Amino acid sequence: MSTSSEHPDWTTTGFSTRAIHAGQDPDPTTGAVVPPIHQVSTYKQDGVGGLRGGYEYSRSANPTRTALEEALAAAESGGLGPTADGSPAARGFAFASGLAAEDTLLRAVLRPGDHVVFPNDAYGGTYRLVHRVFGPWGIEHTPVDLTDLANLDAVRAAVRPGSTKVVWVETPTNPLLGISDVSALAEIAHEAGALLVVDNTFATPYLQQPLALGADVVVHSTTKYVGGHSDVVGGALVVAASAQLPGGLASPAGGTDVAGAVGFHQNASGAVAGPFDAWLTLRGLKTLAVRMDRHQANAAAVAAFLEQHPAVTQVIYPGLASHPGHEVAARQMSGFGGMVSFRVGTEAKALDVCGRTQVFTLAESLGGVESLVEHPGRMTHGSVAGTALEVPDDLVRLSVGIEDVEDLIADLDRALS
């Protein structure tokens, strides 16, 4: 909760300063330097409607969640600068999970008959939401390769001006680590009157800030790198203040801005982050930059090791010169992240590697301090088997943690031999 103006304008400071301070002024009553966990559902009113600081009921707003929402908005707002009237350039919204955030966004901006352009490689749960939850409500979608940087005509062909309301992008993608050109896709989406939504979970706001590249909305599973310790499930939306609802849609709350509509739906549907989850996520955000530096240094070393290993047929890491999206990634990201995928020729070999590591834990999810290994085909992406998003069955995905890199490489060497 921002209560003091005795600090710099956080929009002008560096990423780590924003992540540690924005939205997190010392508590005005006690001076506590960390926002307290406001484990409370309701707030005393000073006479009917006399709210203290705007707090009425914790589904609508809670001070710990507000701190997280302001911090996330500041983290994603690098390069945007303040608006002409000094209001924030983006608004943050925290949810109970990444999918709850996505569900709320799609309900806020789509109506039956609308169409979504969707990546042909993306988190399986997002595809399941678009395909199997929104499909029966009359939302159509077209999976397209959004990472074929030389052939954006395929994206132009998939967009249906007038009915495409969202172009959904993940970059890097999960699990094939494909790179999309956010600025180019923003142009295509906007020409068609659609919003560009970027799932920034893999890159994190430390390495990539899609709003400054032209995106309208950023989505996060904060369960991953933002939380960073595999101890909380959460999600977030960060919406550019300038983003307008597509197709002349009006928000049920009145107004035509996307942020207003998302705010209405967040309260009306109610899938909000609880106070303790918000507090844990905020704690993670403060150390995001230093963790990411180590994640990606370890990932680069692991990718280099795997590239020369005879049992590995392909290594997929945007930091490798061999990656087709390397140049675009270098332009729009300030680092290549902590995820590495690789192929070993057969499903049996992939399952074998996943079962033999000792330092890499066999588990779903990613982005925590501990290294994880998984088989996307059978685990995180099992729900897209038989669809356009099916992943190769010999693929292994690593979430490279921040342990000592020699131990990680020795573990993989043992598992591969």
Ligand SMILES: Cc1ncc(COP(=O)(O)O)c(C=O)c1O
């Ligand atoms: C890229 C990406 N987006 C969204 C999600 C969904 O987030 P959550 O599991 O927090 O609902 C995930 C989960 O793995 C993910 O990897």
